[in-house]
Amino acid sequence: MKLYRYLTGDDTSDFCHKVTAALNQGxxxxxxxxxxxxxxxxxxxxxxxxxxxxxGGTYTPGMKLSDQ
Structure with missing residues (x-):
């Protein structure tokens, strides 16, 4: 199953850390x-x-994508 997220934030280092964390989670x-x-x-x-x-898995709209 392929998952998609759209990360957003103010142009600060916090946004870069959010993207970096996602990359390090695969x-x-x-x-x-x-x-x-x-x-x-x-x-x-x-x-x-x-x-x-x-x-595997089955996508459901209620799943928390950041926990995948």
């Missing part, structure tokens, strides 16, 4: 990162898609 980068100005909050925001192959 997730792989999927596509290019996104970077945009959030006018409502006055900050730059980052996003990165990640995917992960997991054995």
């Amino acid at each position: 997730w792989e980068l999927h596509g290019d990162p996104s970077y945009a100005f959030d006018t409502a909050n006055g900050v730059m925001r980052c996003a990165q898609a990640v995917t992960k192959e997991v054995p």
Whole structure:
């Protein structure tokens, strides 16, 4: 089963740590990162898609992807 997550956050080192943690849990980068100005909050925001192959299992919308 292939899983997909879209990580987002303010443009800070915390976002980089979030992506690094996902990579170290077996997730792989999927596509290019996104970077945009959030006018409502006055900050730059980052996003990165990640995917992960997991054995067997059945996807359900209630599963917590970050625990996979």
